[in-house]
Amino acid sequence: MLTDKAPAGLQDHLGYWLRLVSNHVSAAFARRLDGQGVTVAEWVMLRELHGAAPLPPSRLADRMGMTRGAISKLADRLLDKGLLARTADPDDGRAHTLSLTDAGCVLVPTLARLADQNEAEFFAILTAAEKEAVEAALRRVVAHRGLTGMPVS
Amino acid sequence: MLTDKAPAGLQDHLGYWLRLVSNHVSAAFARRLDGQGVTVAEWVMLRELHGAAPLPPSRLADRMGMTRGAISKLADRLLDKGLLARTADPDDGRAHTLSLTDAGCVLVPTLARLADQNEAEFFAILTAAEKEAVEAALRRVVAHRGLTGMPVS
DNA sequence: GACGGCTAGTTTCCTTGTCAACAAGGAGGA
DNA sequence: TCCTCCTTGTTGACAAGGAAACTAGCCGTC
Numbered sequence: 001m002l003t004d005k006a007p008a009g010l011q012d013h014l015g016y017w018l019r020l021v022s023n024h025v026s027a028a029f030a031r032r033l034d035g036q037g038v039t040v041a042e043w044v045m046l047r048e049l050h051g052a053a054p055l056p057p058s059r060l061a062d063r064m065g066m067t068r069g070a071i072s073k074l075a076d077r078l079l080d081k082g083l084l085a086r087t088a089d090p091d092d093g094r095a096h097t098l099s100l101t102d103a104g105c106v107l108v109p110t111l112a113r114l115a116d117q118n119e120a121e122f123f124a125i126l127t128a129a130e131k132e133a134v135e136a137a138l139r140r141v142v143a144h145r146g147l148t149g150m151p152v153s
Numbered sequence: 154m155l156t157d158k159a160p161a162g163l164q165d166h167l168g169y170w171l172r173l174v175s176n177h178v179s180a181a182f183a184r185r186l187d188g189q190g191v192t193v194a195e196w197v198m199l200r201e202l203h204g205a206a207p208l209p210p211s212r213l214a215d216r217m218g219m220t221r222g223a224i225s226k227l228a229d230r231l232l233d234k235g236l237l238a239r240t241a242d243p244d245d246g247r248a249h250t251l252s253l254t255d256a257g258c259v260l261v262p263t264l265a266r267l268a269d270q271n272e273a274e275f276f277a278i279l280t281a282a283e284k285e286a287v288e289a290a291l292r293r294v295v296a297h298r299g300l301t302g303m304p305v306s
Numbered sequence: 307g308a309c310g311g312c313t314a315g316t317t318t319c320c321t322t323g324t325c326a327a328c329a330a331g332g333a334g335g336a
Numbered sequence: 337t338c339c340t341c342c343t344t345g346t347t348g349a350c351a352a353g354g355a356a357a358c359t360a361g362c363c364g365t366c
Binding site: 210222225226242 | 313318
């Protein structure tokens with residue numbers, strides 16, 4: 001064979017386990033949300049707007065780690081579902097703001113409950129101390145590398 | 154406002170931090186791979202085939218957590234790049250097997266080095282004990298929930 | 307040996323994201 | 337004022353994966 005000696009296996013990387021678990025958590029959550037006719041990205045946007053002042057799309061793009069183009073289309077879909085409103089900024093002719101409709105506001109707590117269930121179900125085997133330790137470690141990585149804006153996919 | 158009391162924030166969920174870090178690790182790795190003209194999914198397939206017997210696409214689909222359709226197209230792309238060979242099974246007229254070309258074999262260690270660098274750079278702030286703890290916790294989640302087949306995206 | 311059902315891979319269509327081009331509006335300087 | 341440059345949001349072309357239809361080949365049963 002034309003190979004060097006075998007390199008480190010995928011499973012030797014922390015990144016592998018992170019992604020394995022993370023993807024499964026997301027996939028399971030997506031299945032739950034599916035029953036409510038909502039995607040994960042839509043949930044994130046709804047959550048981002050819930051209980052907050054109306055936000056311009058560009059701000060959401062930053063916070064959600066997506067491009068403005070993606071936000072624009074995502075907003076369109078939520079608009080079609082009647083969960084979101086798009087309002088022109090009276091002061092700046094270019095700007096718009098996005099906010100939840102009443103239906104959107106009502107829906108969020110339901111979805112949040114699904115998120116809680118998903119979280120609980122997945123990490124049930126871990127003790128509180130373990131969860132704390134993992135979260136603390138991840139927070140340190142985030143802080144140290146200045147990570148910001150969750151890429152939705 | 155028409156809301157319940159505010160639900161738990163996204164950042165109160167372990168899943169949030171998992172995905173935030175995981176996505177950034179993947180994105181950073183993708184940028185590194187980009188210099189080699191390879192995507193993350195392609196890397197995973199190459200890695201999966203490296204130093205192993207030729208595998209049928211269906212087997213890769215299981216191991217990589219993708220559909221057979223996706224594997225089919227992914228294999229096409231790697232074929233075009235000359236990194237992979239598709240061979241008809243002489244015993245079973247339906248079956249094929251995928252294996253690395255010499256070029257593919259040669260490339261994998263280079264990519265593996267990039268993966269190692271990425272891993273090291275991201276988790277440099279964590280002590281060995283912390284990394285161990287996180288990995289152990291994640292492994293327990295995986296074992297307990299019977300997670301298998303890393304969904305590539 | 308032919309037929310109904312299975313299995314392996316591929317292909318088609320749909321979704322959802324990125325990137326780049328674009329239109330429209332604002333802001334500042336000559 | 338008018339010109340230039342920047343910013344905001346949208347749109348169109350493309351990429352990549354999932355679901356399901358489709359093709360081809362196997363296999364057990366009659």
